[in-house]
Amino acid sequence: MEIMQAKELVIKAGKELVASGLIARTWGNISCRISDTQFVITPSGRAYETLTPEEIVLVNIEDLEYEGEIKPSSEKGIHAACYKLRPEVNFVIHTHQINASIVSALGMDINNVEGENAQVIGNNVPIASYGLPGTGKLRKGVIDAITRSDSKAAIMAHHGAVCMGVDYDDAFNVATRLEDVCEKFVLDKYNSLTGAVAEGLTAINDYVTEKFIKKPLDAPEFPACKSERDGSVFNISLVDGDGAVTRIDIDTGDIIAGDASIESIELHRAVYKKRKDVNYISHSKDPYTVTCSKMGKKMRPLIDDFAQICGATVKHAKYDPNNTLKTSKKVVKALKGRNAVLLDNNGALCVAGNEFDGGAIEFIMNKGAKIHVSAKMFNKFSPINPIETRLMRVIYLAKYSKQANK
Numbered sequence: 001m002e003i004m005q006a007k008e009l010v011i012k013a014g015k016e017l018v019a020s021g022l023i024a025r026t027w028g029n030i031s032c033r034i035s036d037t038q039f040v041i042t043p044s045g046r047a048y049e050t051l052t053p054e055e056i057v058l059v060n061i062e063d064l065e066y067e068g069e070i071k072p073s074s075e076k077g078i079h080a081a082c083y084k085l086r087p088e089v090n091f092v093i094h095t096h097q098i099n100a101s102i103v104s105a106l107g108m109d110i111n112n113v114e115g116e117n118a119q120v121i122g123n124n125v126p127i128a129s130y131g132l133p134g135t136g137k138l139r140k141g142v143i144d145a146i147t148r149s150d151s152k153a154a155i156m157a158h159h160g161a162v163c164m165g166v167d168y169d170d171a172f173n174v175a176t177r178l179e180d181v182c183e184k185f186v187l188d189k190y191n192s193l194t195g196a197v198a199e200g201l202t203a204i205n206d207y208v209t210e211k212f213i214k215k216p217l218d219a220p221e222f223p224a225c226k227s228e229r230d231g232s233v234f235n236i237s238l239v240d241g242d243g244a245v246t247r248i249d250i251d252t253g254d255i256i257a258g259d260a261s262i263e264s265i266e267l268h269r270a271v272y273k274k275r276k277d278v279n280y281i282s283h284s285k286d287p288y289t290v291t292c293s294k295m296g297k298k299m300r301p302l303i304d305d306f307a308q309i310c311g312a313t314v315k316h317a318k319y320d321p322n323n324t325l326k327t328s329k330k331v332v333k334a335l336k337g338r339n340a341v342l343l344d345n346n347g348a349l350c351v352a353g354n355e356f357d358g359g360a361i362e363f364i365m366n367k368g369a370k371i372h373v374s375a376k377m378f379n380k381f382s383p384i385n386p387i388e389t390r391l392m393r394v395i396y397l398a399k400y401s402k403q404a405n406k
Helices: 004-021 078-085 097-104 115-121 136-147 168-195 204-214 265-274 288-293 304-309 323-336 355-377 385-406
Strands: 029-033 036-042 055-059 093-097 152-154 162-167 223-228 233-238 246-249 255-257 282-285 341-343 348-352
Touching: 004 029, 004 036, 004 168, 029 246, 029 255, 055 078, 055 204, 078 093, 078 136, 078 162, 078 288, 093 168, 093 323, 097 162, 097 168, 097 355, 115 168, 136 152, 136 304, 168 204, 168 355, 204 288, 204 355, 223 265, 223 288, 233 265, 246 265, 265 282, 265 323, 265 348, 288 341, 288 348, 288 355, 288 385, 304 355, 304 385, 323 341, 348 355
Parallel strands: none
Antiparallel strands: 029 036, 029 093, 036 055, 093 162, 152 162, 223 233, 223 282, 233 246, 246 255, 282 348, 341 348
16 A cells, blocks of 8 residues: 555544544554555654644564654554454554453453354454553563454453454444443443343442442432633632633632532632643543542542542542632542542542643543443443552653643
8 A cells, every 4th residue: 555545544543533432632643554664653742633644654574674763553463463463454453442441451252243243253252461551561461362362352441442343444443342242242241240230330330230339328419510710710610511711719618700609619729729630621521430529539540540540549539519728628638640530429629730631531430330330230340450550651751741832
């Protein structure tokens, strides 16, 4: 394939994968083989929506060498291994798609894939042993997995999935079908465990809520708000409201304009006062995140991106609109070194430097909660090693900081 054609195809795939929800932000990576010795791949840490051909990097399959100042994805070795081991493969997609990520935390192969999904993917989907992102250990795990199976997909433990195809359309189809396969796998496990037939994954959330949350937490529920810093003030509004905005002075707490009765004003103000790096706050009441907030326990990462983006752990704290001073301080303390905190009975508060990053943090928080609830359901709760989660968090923050300052 001509190199420019391959680059354009990778860019097209990135945009379509983001639109489909199989990839978000800069997570995951995409490559296309151009010959027996080379492939092109997405760069490290750049958004798919704005990629140009000049940013797509040409890499040697044998030694992973490349030219130019733009770094290829840190997972280039996995793509090279796919091309070495599968001569028929010409397009590779690495995703962090949600249902595959659930299975990645459960640590089990998927056997007996049926029907059209089997025709596209293969009869089974192996799981690769865990390794930190960008490491030889991760690559070895993927190599071992695809060596012991003829599947076009492999699940990467605590990480995501790698999907291979003879061309772009085939690889995209594999990634799409894999979500269906993973959902069916999880639902079949639920049906086997409970004897009930679940029509959707929400049944797992309902089951966990009923089975594992026996003693309600002593924390009043309150509406979710989002807010944004604007110099010395911040603007806050109800997530499910009419869009009306209230403006509050951060230092004094004085209401400049709007509704003073919003119950979480002091919570948001306390965060802005303490965290100068925070300019945007969102409050998620996603059903899975609410379930996790009702457990009264900190969340330990079951997938890499949760550790990187939300925190090496996500603690919980009680916020009481009737005791704002004391409880706001506890929430702020629980947020130290993190970008999310569980609010007892009330989902999660996500904090970021801007709205774009805030949306990403909330997305990963909700995804992590869905995985957390599923792992609880199947008693397959095996978090990533704490040392590795802290290391990932530090590396991610340092790397992201450099990219943000470019």
